[in-house]
Amino acid sequence: MSEIIEITDLSHPALDVYARLTQAQLRSRRHPEKGVFIAESPKVIANALKGGCRPLSFLMERRHIAGQGAELLAACPGVPVYTGDREVLAELTGYELTRGILCAMARPKPLAAEEVMAGARRLAVLEGIVDATNVGAIFRAAAALGMDGVLLSPTCCDPLSRRAVRVSMGAVFQIPWARLGDWPEGGLALLKEAGFATAAMALSHRAVSIDHPALASEDKLAILLGTEGDGLAGETIARCDYTVCIPMAHGVDSLNVAAASAVAFWALRTKEEPPSR
Known part of the structure; x- marks a missing residue:
């Protein structure tokens, strides 16, 4: 009682x-x-x-x-x-x-990045996203749309801030997440060692469309999303395997990072059972 x-x-x-x-x-x-x-x-x-x-x-x-x-x-x-x-x-x-x-x-004991990567096939990786509303919305989309975990750069907003928790509707407790200590070099190296291809969501003349078949064929894929306004750092984009964009209409150049995350997670989710090993 x-x-x-x-x-x-x-x-x-x-x-x-x-x-x-x-x-x-x-x-x-x-x-x-x-x-x-x-x-x-x-x-x-x-x-x-x-x-x-x-x-x-x-x-x-x-x-x-x-x-x-x-x-x-x-x-x-x-x-x-x-x-x-x-x-x-x-x-x-x-x-x-x-x-x-x-x-x-x-606060629960924090997970290590390696624990979040273990057994995962699709990861969301957030770089410098500081708005709690965006972080909460991204976690909700990640949990709902097929991501297996979320990794955050050291400068990202705390997912357990009151607003992030509320906006996520508790999704921060439904999907594993961890902070990356060394970013971008160390964090991207960890992803590579774990077998993940990396897809930087960014506006670039080098970018492939989000529906490119090569992306869907990746067994393990990490989807990188950058800070509000500036997006991913140039160094981060250069280190990734793919630069990816969402095709736009009516002259709109980009979406809010939370909206873009939902589109990316849905389009790049795992659509079939993992191959037998």
């Missing part, structure tokens, strides 16, 4: 994770084993629990304890629940809660 705690003091230290700690403080880079992230809405929290994440506390409107939060609480016995009316919680967080429920969770 959960411990229900009525909020009477908005300055209580236990509430800092919901209102007063910055994203960097939540992530706790110096002590990653103490890192925390915030999951928002019942569906996202349920996906995080299914993904093995450990809940630390809940913040929810009182009416949800016996309502849409009841199933979550039943799955998390002993986890404290801080509660109050909608107005009290909005005063604490500065905004009205999405569906009235937040959950502070311990």
Whole structure:
């Protein structure tokens, strides 16, 4: 059974994770084993629990304890629940809660890039994408459209930032991901060693169309997507096996990186069983 705690003091230290700690403080880079992230809405929290994440506390409107939060609480016995009316919680967080429920969770142990590559045939590789909305949308597309994992360069936004988690609808817990330490040289070398061909999504006169048969024939393919605005770095593109573009109409030169990712993942997904070994 959960411990229900009525909020009477908005300055209580236990509430800092919901209102007063910055994203960097939540992530706790110096002590990653103490890192925390915030999951928002019942569906996202349920996906995080299914993904093995450990809940630390809940913040929810009182009416949800016996309502849409009841199933979550039943799955998390002993986890404290801080509660109050909608107005009290909005005063604490500065905004009205999405569906009235937040959950502070311990950050899972990070995977190594090699673990994400193992057994994968299609990977998304993100370089310098800093907008949390784009990162969340790319994870959702990757999980839905046949990617086996996601790798991120060191400068990418944290996939466990509150906005990225929310926009992904919990897909960040449904698909394995890892950060690459040395980029681009080291990361691309790891992909090559693991047998992946690399496809840089970029505007270039050298680019082949996304429906080129050579791409579909690759047994293992990593699809690289670059930062908002500038796209992939020239050095990264030069090191890739393919430069790939999405044909455009009406004089439009490119898509937002999240939209482009969905097109690329669908077009380049694995369409047949892997060859026997």
